[in-house]
Each structure stands twice: as structure tokens, then as C-alpha cells.
Amino acid sequence: xxxxxxxxxxxxxxxxxxxxxxxxxxxxxxxxxxxxxxxxxxxxxxxxxxxxxxxxxxxxxxxxxxxxxxxxxxxxxxxxxxxxxxxxxxxxxxxxxxxxxxxxxxxxxxxxxxxxxxxxxxxxxxxxxxxxxxxxxxxxxxxxxxxxxxxxxxxxxxxxxxxxxxxxxxxxxxxxxxxxxxxxxxxxxxxxxxxxxxxxxxxxxxxxxxxxxxxxxxxxxxxxxxxxxxxxxxxxxxxxxxxxxxxxxxxxxxxxxxxxxxxxxxxxxxxxxxxxxxxxxxxxxxxxxxxxxxxxxxxxxxxxxxxxxxxxxxxxxxxxxxxxxxxxxxxxxxxxxxxxxxxxxxxxxxxxxxxxxxxxxxx
Amino acid sequence: xxxxxxxxxxxxxxxxxxxxxxxxxxxxxxxxxxxxxxxxxxxxxxxxxxxxxxxxxxxxxxxxxxxxxxxxxxxxxxxxxxxxxxxxxxxxxxxxxxxxxxxxxxxxxxxxxxxxxxxxxxxxxxxxxxxxxxxxxxxxxxxxxxxxxxxxxxxxxxxxxxxxxxxxxxxxxxxxxxxxxxxxxxxxxxxxxxxxxxxxx
Numbered sequence: 001x002x003x004x005x006x007x008x009x010x011x012x013x014x015x016x017x018x019x020x021x022x023x024x025x026x027x028x029x030x031x032x033x034x035x036x037x038x039x040x041x042x043x044x045x046x047x048x049x050x051x052x053x054x055x056x057x058x059x060x061x062x063x064x065x066x067x068x069x070x071x072x073x074x075x076x077x078x079x080x081x082x083x084x085x086x087x088x089x090x091x092x093x094x095x096x097x098x099x100x101x102x103x104x105x106x107x108x109x110x111x112x113x114x115x116x117x118x119x120x121x122x123x124x125x126x127x128x129x130x131x132x133x134x135x136x137x138x139x140x141x142x143x144x145x146x147x148x149x150x151x152x153x154x155x156x157x158x159x160x161x162x163x164x165x166x167x168x169x170x171x172x173x174x175x176x177x178x179x180x181x182x183x184x185x186x187x188x189x190x191x192x193x194x195x196x197x198x199x200x201x202x203x204x205x206x207x208x209x210x211x212x213x214x215x216x217x218x219x220x221x222x223x224x225x226x227x228x229x230x231x232x233x234x235x236x237x238x239x240x241x242x243x244x245x246x247x248x249x250x251x252x253x254x255x256x257x258x259x260x261x262x263x264x265x266x267x268x269x270x271x272x273x274x275x276x277x278x279x280x281x282x283x284x285x286x287x288x289x290x291x292x293x294x295x296x297x298x299x300x301x302x303x304x305x306x307x308x309x310x311x312x313x314x315x316x317x318x319x320x321x322x323x324x325x326x327x328x329x330x331x332x333x334x335x336x337x338x339x340x341x342x343x344x345x346x347x348x349x350x351x352x353x354x355x356x357x358x359x360x361x362x363x
Numbered sequence: 364x365x366x367x368x369x370x371x372x373x374x375x376x377x378x379x380x381x382x383x384x385x386x387x388x389x390x391x392x393x394x395x396x397x398x399x400x401x402x403x404x405x406x407x408x409x410x411x412x413x414x415x416x417x418x419x420x421x422x423x424x425x426x427x428x429x430x431x432x433x434x435x436x437x438x439x440x441x442x443x444x445x446x447x448x449x450x451x452x453x454x455x456x457x458x459x460x461x462x463x464x465x466x467x468x469x470x471x472x473x474x475x476x477x478x479x480x481x482x483x484x485x486x487x488x489x490x491x492x493x494x495x496x497x498x499x500x501x502x503x504x505x506x507x508x509x510x511x512x513x514x515x516x517x518x519x520x521x522x523x524x525x526x527x528x529x530x531x532x533x534x535x536x537x538x539x540x541x542x543x544x545x546x547x548x549x550x551x552x553x554x555x556x557x558x559x560x561x562x563x564x
Binding site for chain 2 (some may be wrong): 054055056095165177241254255258262265266268272275276280288292299316317319320321322324325328329331332335349
């Protein structure tokens with residue numbers, strides 16, 4: 001009788017893989033919520049920058065802040081889900097979950113600090129201590145979430161790749177949050193009545209020229225690796241970034257709407273790099289793809305990048321209605337000047353992505 | 364045969380990618396920028412102060428109201444300001460903002476604070492020599508009107524002066540400021556002068 005009972009228990013006992021798959025749905029929901037939350041928060045942040053340019057909001061209670069903190073709430077729900085799901089496993093909590101949760105905790109702490117900062121100093125700049133903490137939390141939690149999705153997928157299905165939707169959902173928040181960090185140290189939006197955190201114009205340009213191509217290349221190459229080098233995922237991730245940028249930075253500003261076709265053309269280099277990575281396995285193709293992705297940064301980060309480079313070119317006041325004319329007046333001069341470092345950083349991005357993702361399986 | 368197939372595939376890939384990139388860079392760096400430079404017409408805002416109300420005379424110690432209403436007769440302005448200067452005051456203790464419907468909170472500027480000049484805003488800052496109340500809407504849509512009422516208490520008897528102007532930014536022509544003629548103020552910008560006689564109590 002006792003033996004039969006034990007046999008029945010064994011019958012229902014799950015294999016490690018089954019357990020991971022079973023647990024995976026809860027963990028996956030947690031990761032998806034964290035990534036979605038950060039996506040919303042980063043999108044809200046981008047909208048907030050644009051709102052400051054167009055409307056000069058005076059209080060903490062602005063619509064972009066509502067979107068941003070709704071995203072934080074979603075990320076908190078995801079972190080709680082990750083915590084409860086990970087406690088059910090017998091093994092130790094893995095680092096992606098720890099990173100995602102730590103990032104969310106930092107985000108939650110940054111909210112009231114940001115409110116206090118607004119209360120004390122009124123209108124804040126782009127770079128402020130609470131904003132820095134907020135974006136750091138966004139980067140940490142989005143990386144943790146992407147790494148977690150990859151880890152659990154590889155454990156459950158023994159393959160180092162993700163479904164297309166999860167790649168886009170995992171990469172996009174990392175990209176937006178990291179872009180926000182680069183923006184903080186390159187855009188001249190941090191001079192307020194109380195503090196001047198604006199970067200030196202030359203430093204701002206150097207940061208943008210080096211960091212943006214590296215970021216694009218690392219993340220796009222990673223998306224291609226996670227897709228098993230299948231054509232289309234890199235292009236889709238690039239398109240998702242462009243769509244977010246269009247919605248948060250261009251559509252709210254009527255003066256930029258006629259220039260949307262220029263921005264949409266950026267899909268071409270993504271498709272070209274995607275083709276190189278998908279249809280050829282040679283190192284040369286990978287470097288060429290990195291170089292292409294690096295080179296697009298000045299076009300991809302339109303319209304806000306106008307403010308960074310204007311500081312060292314004409315240094316005129318860039319009014320929201322004059323962003324496009326100012327940008328198009330400088331593009332012919334700037335692109336040839338930044339081409340070499342952008343190509344170099346793009347190639348470096350491919351090497352970094354290969355080392356991190358392919359060799360060390362860091363994700 | 365296999366080698367030639369691979370080589371042909373690589374050549375086609377390189378040719379397609381090179382052609383796509385050549386088209387992209389030609390389009391993004393040269394063709395579209397030149398096309399936009401020619402087709403993007405700057406907006407022309409046209410500020411007009413439609414009403415200024417203040418009493419002709421008051422008694423010293425009495426406060427009085429200044430009402431200013433302005434509109435934008437042109438295209439949307441990124442920023443449009445209405446500025447009321449008080450050459451009789453260096454501080455703003457005797458000025459109160461009684462009401463306004465501007466999108467942003469009006470600023471009270473005291474002597475010594477930096478203000479923009481020559482219609483280019485912060486590009487040419489100067490130190491204020493007297494008190495100013497600056498109200499603005501950002502943006503200021505075409506046809507919209509905003510008004511402000513100030514409660515002012517003159518500190519001395521005699522002629523009390525108020526300078527009124529409205530400026531649209533970016534300032535891209537004479538239509539972008541009001542008045543079109545008048546007196547140049549401390550910011551080297553045209554103002555219309557309004558006076559109130561302050562009599563002894």
C-alpha cells in the first residue's frame with residue numbers, strides 16, 4: 001500500500017525540465033511585465049523630454065509622468081511575480097531575477113525622490129540625481145528581464161534563442177533606457193535655475209558619437225543572435241525602436257510630422273545589416289553589419305540629437321518648430337565627420353555582443 | 364559548382380546591401396535634407412496686444428489694476444510673451460498678479476536679474492534695470508488670446524509708467540513683435556508706453 005502510494009507520487013513528480021517549463025510560465029509573465037513596464041516607463045520618459053521642449057510643464061503631475069509611473073507599477077507587479085515564482089524553486093535565485101528586482105527597487109525609490117526634487121527645485125533638468133537613479137533602475141531591470149527570459153528559455157528548451165516577440169519586447173526597453181542614459185550625458189537640457197548639469201558641448205558630442213553607435217550595434221547584434229540569425233527579427237526590433245521614437249518624439253510636435261518619411265527610411269540600414277548577419281556567417285559580414293548600424297546613429301536619434309550637435313556647430317537657440325531646419329542644415333557636415341568613430345564603435349559593438357552573448361552566454 | 368553557388372550568393376548579397384545603403388545615404392544625407400530645406404516654411408507668429416486698461420490717475424497709497432490682453436494673429440508660436448515693465452520700480456513688492464490665464468505662471472523680475480534682449484531671448488542676456496512682469500504661453504496657438512491683471516501700488520507721486528510689449532519666439536521678422544513702433548526699452552525692444560498720474564493723497 002505504502003509502496004503504491006510512493007509509486008503514485010513518483011508518477012506525478014516532474015522532471016527538472018518540466019519543472020522549469022511549469023515554473024517558466026510564471027517567471028515568463030514576471031519578465032514580460034518587467035520588460036513591458038520598463039518599455040512604458042522609458043516611452044513615458046521620452047515623451048516627457050518632448051513635453052518639456054514643447055510645453056514647459058510646471059508640476060510633477062504631467063501626463064508623461066503618469067505613463068512613466070504606470071510603467072513602474074507594471075514593473076513592480078512583474079518583480080513581485082518573479083520573487084514569488086523564484087521562491088518555489090529549490091535552487092538559488094538566479095542573477096537575472098536578482099538584477100531585475102534590484103532595478104525595480106531602485107525605480108520605486110526614485111519616484112518619491114523625484115517628487116521631492118520637483119517640490120524643492122520646481123522644473124527639473126534631464127540630468128538630475130533622481131532621474132539618474134530612475135534610469136539606472138530601468139537599465140538594470142530591463143537587462144535582468146532580458147537575461148532571465150533567455151536563461152529560462154535555454155534551460156527549458158535547450159536552445160539559446162527566444163521567440164521573436166520576446167526578443168523585441170526584451171531588447172526594446174534595454175535600448176530605450178540605455179539611450180535615456182546617453183541622452184542625459186549628451187543633451188544640453190540640464191541647466192535649471194538651481195543647477196547646471198549640462199555636459200560641456202564637446203563632451204556631449206563625444207558621448208553621443210561613441211555611445212549611440214555602440215549601443216545600436218550591441219543590441220541589434222544581440223537580437224540577431226537570440227533569433228538564431230534568422231532574418232527579420234533585427235529589422236523588427238529596429239522598427240519597434242523607430243515606432244516608439246516616432247510616437248514619443250515626432251508625432252507630438254506638428255513641425256516634425258512632414259519629416260517622418262526621412263525617419264522611416266532608417267529601416268533600410270537595419271534590413272541591410274539583418275541580411276548580412278542572416279545570410280552570411282563570416283566575420284567580415286558581421287563587422288560590416290556593425291559598421292552599418294553604427295553609421296545610422298545620427299539619423300536614428302533624430303530629432304533630439306539636433307540639440308547635442310547644435311551646441312558645437314551653430315549654437316543657436318533650437319526652438320521646437322525649428323528642429324528640422326536646424327538638423328537638415330547640419331546633417332551634410334556632421335555625418336562625414338562622425339562616420340569614422342561611428343563605424344569603429346559599431347564594429348566594437350559586434351565584438352562586444354559576440355563576447356557577451358555568443359561566447360560567455362551572458363544573457 | 365557548390366563553391367560558385369556560394370560565391371554568387373555572396374555577390375548578390377553584397378550588391379543588394381551596397382545598393383540599399385547607397386540609396387539610403389543619398390536619400391538621408393543629401394536628397395531629403397535639401398528637399399526639406401526648400402519646403403519647410405518657418406511659422407510666422409504675429410503677436411498683437413488687443414487691450415490695455417489702466418486708470419488715468421490714482422491717489423498715492425491706492426492700488427490700481429492693469430489689464431493686458433494679447434492674441435496671436437499669425438501661425439502658432441513656440442513661445443509668445445507679454446511683458447509689462449515698470450521703470451518706477453526696482454523690486455516687485457508693489458506688484459501682485461491678480462489673475463491670468465496664461466499656460467505658464469507669470470514671472471516677476473527684479474532689477475539685476477538677467478533677461479533676454481534684441482528679440483533673441485537668452486542668446487543675448489542683459490541685466491534688468493527695473494521691474495518686469497513677464498507672462499508667456501508655450502506654445503501660443505494661432506488665434507488664442509491670453510490676459511493678465513496686475514494689482515499695482517505706486518510708491519511715489521508723479522508720473523507712473525508702464526511699458527507693454529508682446530514678442531513671439533522664434534522671432535523671424537517684424538511681424539513677430541508688438542508694437543511695430545514706439546520706444547526702445549532696456550532690452551532694446553519696442554514697447555508702448557502707458558502712464559498713470561499719481562496724485563498726493
